Amino acid sequence: MGMIGGGKGALIGAVHRTSADITGDIELVAGAFSSDANASRAFGVDLGLAPNRAYGSFAEMLEREASLPEDERIQCVSIVTPNDSHADAACAALAAGFHVICDKPLAGHLEDALRIEKAVANSGLLFGLTHPYTGHPLAIEAREQIAAGEIGDIRRVTVSYLQDWLSREEDTKASKQAIWRSDPARSGESGAFADIGTHAFHLVEFMTGLNITEVAAELRTVVPGRTIDDDGAAMFHLANGASGVLSASQVCSGALNALRIEIYGDVGSIFWAQESPNSMTIKLRGQPDQVLRPGSNAAYLSELTIAACRTPGGHPKGYLEAFANLYAGFARAVRNYPAHGDTGCASVEDGVAGMRFIRAALISSRNQSAWTRLDGVST
Numbered sequence: 001m002g003m004i005g006g007g008k009g010a011l012i013g014a015v016h017r018t019s020a021d022i023t024g025d026i027e028l029v030a031g032a033f034s035s036d037a038n039a040s041r042a043f044g045v046d047l048g049l050a051p052n053r054a055y056g057s058f059a060e061m062l063e064r065e066a067s068l069p070e071d072e073r074i075q076c077v078s079i080v081t082p083n084d085s086h087a088d089a090a091c092a093a094l095a096a097g098f099h100v101i102c103d104k105p106l107a108g109h110l111e112d113a114l115r116i117e118k119a120v121a122n123s124g125l126l127f128g129l130t131h132p133y134t135g136h137p138l139a140i141e142a143r144e145q146i147a148a149g150e151i152g153d154i155r156r157v158t159v160s161y162l163q164d165w166l167s168r169e170e171d172t173k174a175s176k177q178a179i180w181r182s183d184p185a186r187s188g189e190s191g192a193f194a195d196i197g198t199h200a201f202h203l204v205e206f207m208t209g210l211n212i213t214e215v216a217a218e219l220r221t222v223v224p225g226r227t228i229d230d231d232g233a234a235m236f237h238l239a240n241g242a243s244g245v246l247s248a249s250q251v252c253s254g255a256l257n258a259l260r261i262e263i264y265g266d267v268g269s270i271f272w273a274q275e276s277p278n279s280m281t282i283k284l285r286g287q288p289d290q291v292l293r294p295g296s297n298a299a300y301l302s303e304l305t306i307a308a309c310r311t312p313g314g315h316p317k318g319y320l321e322a323f324a325n326l327y328a329g330f331a332r333a334v335r336n337y338p339a340h341g342d343t344g345c346a347s348v349e350d351g352v353a354g355m356r357f358i359r360a361a362l363i364s365s366r367n368q369s370a371w372t373r374l375d376g377v378s379t
């Protein structure tokens, strides 16, 4: 694997490297880690890469790697740069013949997301988007139980992703992560809704197996001096007519990574929260609550859930292992290519849907929260 982004002091690059490593199936052998050529090369060497594969730019990496014999060159590229460069990096990697795993949101703008979708289709190569919460065993179990009809027909979903790290004026410039996320030129058309709202959006579609079709949203900028949303909520409808509410905010004091979801059907409901990912509650009307725990030896869980557990019950599974499950699926798909297309990650179409969700929420918010269809947003 070659990496684009994730240089010294970066937030998610190291998480991707550790997660890829946990799979035991992926080796990082090349990278362009920074837009500063010298910093990029130096960091690659610090990571232990061969100096001639610690590149100064992603263009250089893609060109040199593509010229190596097939059994020596990288097979895939991991993109962990800020949102504004996802599209250029992904399209260049696909054009050079490499499979791509990319962090969310798919791009800064819907137009760039559609550019990536086209490049994936034209190349016939694999593309995986990393929404890591869907790699948790019990997130998979929720999807399996809902698909099996355990809670009946879905009627209502409540989902929220709340953080507090951008709560104050001084937070906007407190870290490089905060600086680019608060800058529309780098974050893209949205702030909090793109950064964490898309996780909540994808979790709803992943667990319910239903698409969000329309939203009525209010996006706000709470902290003075900011020019991008840092807080918001959207009512939404699912394809079966069910209703939901999604909140995404980075100004909720005291909240860390409070991603929580409740899904109600006509038979029962499911509750899961990523800060306590090792328990999921199922409530069936008139019966005592059931609390499920993940474990490779928990025979009452689905096969897919058990396959996502690396340890028996009682040993907590965490964020890095959930992330590693995405990498494991991606590595399997690369090995099987072109036989099986499923990367186990979110697809490029899921990523485009996330960008349509952001665009529709922004349009709705500007129009006094008018209901806005995702498939109707223009580019």
Ligand SMILES: NC(=O)c1ccc[n+]([C@@H]2O[C@H](COP(=O)([O-])OP(=O)(O)OC[C@H]3O[C@@H](n4cnc5c(N)ncnc54)[C@H](O)[C@@H]3O)[C@@H](O)[C@H]2O)c1
Residues within 6 Å of the ligand: 004, 005, 006, 007, 008, 009, 010, 011, 012, 013, 032, 033, 034, 035, 036, 057, 058, 080, 081, 082, 083, 085, 103, 104, 105, 130, 131, 132, 176, 177, 180, 195
């Ligand atoms: N899946 C998740 O849970 C999750 C969590 C955090 C961040 N993210 C996403 O990951 C991406 C990166 O976020 P971050 O917080 O790690 O950002 P960051 O600012 O910490 O790191 C970005 C890195 O990319 C490098 N970079 C920038 N432009 C580059 C270029 N042209 N070529 C090579 N390297 C370049 C920077 O030098 C830096 O090292 C964003 O899209 C963000 O939304 C996802």
